[in-house]
Amino acid sequence: MSNTLFLQACRREPVTRTPVWIMRQAGRFLPEYREVRSTVDFLTLCKTPELAAKVTLQPVDILGVDAAIIFSDILVIPEAMGMPLIIEEGKGGPQFPTPLRTEAAVEALAVPDPDDKLRYVMDALRLVRKELGGRVPLIGFSGAPWTLASYMVEGHGSRNFRYIKEMMYNNPKLTHTLLDKLTRAVTLYLKAQIEAGAQAVQIFDTWGGILTIDAFREFSLPYIERIVREIAPTKTPVIVFAKDCAHSLEAIAATGCSVVGLDWSIDIDDARARIGAKVALQGNLDPTILYASPETIRREVRSILKKFGRGPGHIFNLGHGILPDIPVDHVKAFIQAVREESTQYHSS
Amino acid sequence: MSNTLFLQACRREPVTRTPVWIMRQAGRFLPEYREVRSTVDFLTLCKTPELAAKVTLQPVDILGVDAAIIFSDILVIPEAMGMPLIIEEGKGGPQFPTPLRTEAAVEALAVPDPDDKLRYVMDALRLVRKELGGRVPLIGFSGAPWTLASYMVEGHGSRNFRYIKEMMYNNPKLTHTLLDKLTRAVTLYLKAQIEAGAQAVQIFDTWGGILTIDAFREFSLPYIERIVREIAPTKTPVIVFAKDCAHSLEAIAATGCSVVGLDWSIDIDDARARIGAKVALQGNLDPTILYASPETIRREVRSILKKFGRGPGHIFNLGHGILPDIPVDHVKAFIQAVREESTQYHSS
Numbered sequence: 001m002s003n004t005l006f007l008q009a010c011r012r013e014p015v016t017r018t019p020v021w022i023m024r025q026a027g028r029f030l031p032e033y034r035e036v037r038s039t040v041d042f043l044t045l046c047k048t049p050e051l052a053a054k055v056t057l058q059p060v061d062i063l064g065v066d067a068a069i070i071f072s073d074i075l076v077i078p079e080a081m082g083m084p085l086i087i088e089e090g091k092g093g094p095q096f097p098t099p100l101r102t103e104a105a106v107e108a109l110a111v112p113d114p115d116d117k118l119r120y121v122m123d124a125l126r127l128v129r130k131e132l133g134g135r136v137p138l139i140g141f142s143g144a145p146w147t148l149a150s151y152m153v154e155g156h157g158s159r160n161f162r163y164i165k166e167m168m169y170n171n172p173k174l175t176h177t178l179l180d181k182l183t184r185a186v187t188l189y190l191k192a193q194i195e196a197g198a199q200a201v202q203i204f205d206t207w208g209g210i211l212t213i214d215a216f217r218e219f220s221l222p223y224i225e226r227i228v229r230e231i232a233p234t235k236t237p238v239i240v241f242a243k244d245c246a247h248s249l250e251a252i253a254a255t256g257c258s259v260v261g262l263d264w265s266i267d268i269d270d271a272r273a274r275i276g277a278k279v280a281l282q283g284n285l286d287p288t289i290l291y292a293s294p295e296t297i298r299r300e301v302r303s304i305l306k307k308f309g310r311g312p313g314h315i316f317n318l319g320h321g322i323l324p325d326i327p328v329d330h331v332k333a334f335i336q337a338v339r340e341e342s343t344q345y346h347s348s
Numbered sequence: 349m350s351n352t353l354f355l356q357a358c359r360r361e362p363v364t365r366t367p368v369w370i371m372r373q374a375g376r377f378l379p380e381y382r383e384v385r386s387t388v389d390f391l392t393l394c395k396t397p398e399l400a401a402k403v404t405l406q407p408v409d410i411l412g413v414d415a416a417i418i419f420s421d422i423l424v425i426p427e428a429m430g431m432p433l434i435i436e437e438g439k440g441g442p443q444f445p446t447p448l449r450t451e452a453a454v455e456a457l458a459v460p461d462p463d464d465k466l467r468y469v470m471d472a473l474r475l476v477r478k479e480l481g482g483r484v485p486l487i488g489f490s491g492a493p494w495t496l497a498s499y500m501v502e503g504h505g506s507r508n509f510r511y512i513k514e515m516m517y518n519n520p521k522l523t524h525t526l527l528d529k530l531t532r533a534v535t536l537y538l539k540a541q542i543e544a545g546a547q548a549v550q551i552f553d554t555w556g557g558i559l560t561i562d563a564f565r566e567f568s569l570p571y572i573e574r575i576v577r578e579i580a581p582t583k584t585p586v587i588v589f590a591k592d593c594a595h596s597l598e599a600i601a602a603t604g605c606s607v608v609g610l611d612w613s614i615d616i617d618d619a620r621a622r623i624g625a626k627v628a629l630q631g632n633l634d635p636t637i638l639y640a641s642p643e644t645i646r647r648e649v650r651s652i653l654k655k656f657g658r659g660p661g662h663i664f665n666l667g668h669g670i671l672p673d674i675p676v677d678h679v680k681a682f683i684q685a686v687r688e689e690s691t692q693y694h695s696s
Contacts, residue, residue: 160671162639169640169648212612212634214651247594247613264560265595286560291510292517300517303562323508 001134006067010200010237010258012280012313018305018342019066020335021139023241024321025059026071028089029328032058042087046072049123056128060136062328063335067137067200070125070193074143074204077185078152080117081109090324092156099155101163106178111185114192121189122196129197140198142190144205144242145182145227146220149175151207161210168219175219183223187230194236202239202261203227209244216248225255232256239282243320246271253279264319269307280313285334287318290326294333301337310345349482354415358548358585358606360628360661366653366690367414368683369487371589372669373407374419376437377676380406390435394420397471404476408484410676411683415485415548418473418541422491422552425533426500428465429457438672440504447503449511454526459533462540469537470544477545488546490538492553492590493530493575494568497523499555509558516567523567531571535578542584550587550609551575557592564596573603580604587630591668594619601627612667617655629656630663633682638666638674642681649685658693 001007005019027033033055037045045051056071075094079085087094100106115122121140128138143151151157153164168175190201208220220242228238240252241261252260253275262271262283271281289300301316308314316338322331349355353367375381381403385393393399404419423442427433435442448454463470476486491499499505501512516523538549556568568590576586588600589609600608601623610619610631619629637648649664656662664686670679 160636162636162671162673165634165636166639169637169644209613213615215634244592244613265557265592267561286513286563288508288510288513289517291514296517323510325510 001137003066003136006315007137007199007237009312009315010239010280014312014347016343016346018314018316018338018345020316020338021065021067021069022059022063022322022331023069023318025063025065025069026055027322028324029322029326029331030058030062031328032062037089042073042089043085046076047120049120049127052120052124053127053131056124056138057131060132063331065136065335067139068128068132069139069141069202070121070128070198072121072124072141074141074148074206075151076118076121077112077142077182077189078148080112080114081181081185083109083152094151094156096152096155099163100152100178101167103174106174106181109178109181111181111188114189118189118192122192125193125196125198137199138197139200139202139239140190140193141202141204142186142193144203144208144220145179145186145223146211147205147207148182148186149178150210152178161207165210168215172218179219179223183226187227190227190231191234194231194234198236200237200239200258201231202241203257205240205242205245208242213247216242216245217251221248221251221255224252228255228257241282249275259315261317262319267307268304268314269309272308272313276313280315281308282315282317284317284319287320287323287326290318290322290330290334292330294330294337297330297334298337298341301334302341305338305342305345308345312346316342349485351414351484354663355485355547355585357660357663358587358628362660362695364691364694366662366664366686366693368664368686369413369415369417370407370411370670370679371417371666373411373413373417374403375670376672377670377674377679378406378410379676380410385437390421390437391433394424395468397468397475400468400472401475401479404472405479408480411679413484413683415487416476416480417487417489417550418469418476418546420469420472420489422489422496422554423499424466424469425460425490425530425537426496428460428462429529429533431457431500442499442504444500444503447511448500448526449515451522454522454529457526457529459529459536462537466537466540470540473541473544473546485547486545487548487550487587488538488541489550489552490534490541492551492556492568493527493534493571494559495553495555496530496534497526498558500526509555513558516563520566527567527571531574535575538575538579539582542579542582546584548585548587548606549579550589551605553588553590553593556590561595564590564593565599569596569599569603572600576603576605589630597623607663609665610667615655616652616662617657620656620661624661628661628663630665632665632667635666635668635671635674638670638678638682640678642678642685645678645682646685646689649682650689653686653690653693656693660694664690
């Protein structure tokens with residue numbers, strides 16, 4: 001492989017500069033992505049390996065990021081488990097028209113064989129690996145069980161998460177049954193992705209931060225930990241990104257993952273002091289900084305690099321997914337700034 | 349005054365039980381509030397002292413909370429500064445049809461005389477004090493400058509806060525000019541509220557948590573601190589509630605405020621260990637717990653009381669405003685649980 005910076009950084013091995021990729025880098029901010037999307041709907045794009053592979057490769061070619069991440073959506077798992085899913089990108093987010101609210105509905109969910117029901121993801125991964133030809137590593141991903149459960153029970157993104165919270169507080173047993181099932185599904189899914197060519201996997205706990213600390217430690221973290229432990233024998237780096245969960249960095253690092261993703265609500269120097277001896281860190285530029293001028297972007301990149309300081313174990317990224325209306329020039333300026341400014345923090 | 353528990357707790361004086369009130373307690377979850385609102389629109393309700401006083405008193409009468417908080421909205425200040433405001437409650441939140449985006453617009457903002465432009469708030473406060481007849485203390489409030497600026501520049505609530513972030517990163521000078529003006533307006537406003545009868549005031553920094561720590565310390569906290577310092581000579585307790593800012597509890601406590609409000613993302617025992625020797629703490633039940641059964645509500649109340657432990661300096665509250673579709677019975681069960689379960693943590 002010609003560029004292994006990302007995988008080296010996952011393992012906290014010395015690198016010549018800090019690798020960088022962008023959450024949701026295969027996405028709407030890229031005109032080339034919008035062109036592909038104009039011909040098919042979002043889910044068809046996910047389910048057509050040739051097209052999914054095409055948009056996965058776009059940011060590698062156009063932006064020069066140090067890793068590809070497979071184009072997909074975290075909600076393909078609940079769909080494969082039996083919940084009809086509607087995704088109209090840009091129109092209020094994904095929807096499950098029949099939200100999961102009863103014991104019978106939880107009972108009815110299947111734990112799918114990923115090589116059957118989610119074969120299109122595996123096919124896309126194989127295709128991307130082939131087309132990448134070793135240029136950069138390929139990342140697979142899944143939603144964390146808690147985040148998937150939140151979407152499934154609410155039926156869509158939410159502000160208050162009334163229904164999943166109600167289920168969790170009033171019927172913890174049912175909630176655990178659901179989370180256990182999701183954990184089995186996610187584990188199989190990620191193992192299949194690794195088998196199909198993913199060289200690292202990221203677990204997104206987008207909604208971990210809506211929980212109290214006690215609830216996060218009971219309803220989210222143990223399930224992430226189970227997944228990480230199950231994947232461990234493959235020696236594939238696992239990145240855990242739990243948004244708004246800076247309160248639990250030590251506990252997240254203790255799951256056995258290789259990398260902890262950081263949102264922008266924490267200083268990366270603080271995070272390094274707390275867990276940097278144990279795991280690599282990924283992050284953590286406020287995604288809205290990319291609206292600012294290239295000069296400002298460079299200043300803020302410099303600030304994060306300086307905070308992290310010398311040595312390996314940092315993968316540069318945003319603190320959350322890139323926003324759809326960010327100018328591509330600003331994204332290029334961001335990547336360029338990381339490439340240029342980071343060399344001084346690594347031994348030549 | 350017959351019930352001074354709240355004011356005693358603000359000053360960390362011994363009490364017989366933990367006082368409790370609820371953010372947004374004069375609000376839509378109460379049928380009596382909805383009845384008043386069915387006759388007038390939201391802003392008219394704010395601007396009609398008799399009606400504002402009436403809904404302010406409702407939770408005192410119906411729920412038995414230990415403090416009243418004046419019914420109003422944080423956005424009446426920007427309106428008084430010259431920005432037309434539309435509030436259609438329940439329909440996507442407040443709107444400034446002409447968002448603040450230019451230097452000229454910031455320049456054009458007035459620092460209003462609150463006894464003139466916001467006299468209706470002062471009249472309502474005077475009326476409430478009279479009608480309360482000393483039953484419980486009355487709280488005044490304002491948005492923090494950063495939160496007000498965010499609404500004014502975005503034009504409405506936002507997910508990504510693109511415009512205020514862009515202004516902040518690209519034109520920090522203009523952002524500071526705006527924040528300085530807001531700070532002067534808020535200071536005058538809160539002083540006038542105290543003059544009119546508010547016995548404590550709360551500063552809401554609802555959007556402090558969208559900032560990086562560096563940005564919070566530059567664009568939000570110093571302005572809150574200036575306001576607190578200006579109010580200090582009145583000896584009126586100031587509560588600072590900055591949502592999603594657990595990273596800066598020590599800095600918030602150091603502003604000179606009497607009470608720090610906590611959302612539910614932090615354990616109150618941890619907060620007490622960090623800042624409890626200096627300030628009282630207010631919070632911090634996850635507002636969605638009120639969807640759960642009365643038994644669950646009591647269990648979670650008990651858990652927070654136990655975490656805070658013995659002794660004074662705790663005002664029970666939710667970690668954010670109450671949601672509009674919470675059953676009133678659950679709210680009553682919550683208040684009852686705090687009253688009953690908290691006595692054991694105070695000396696008889």
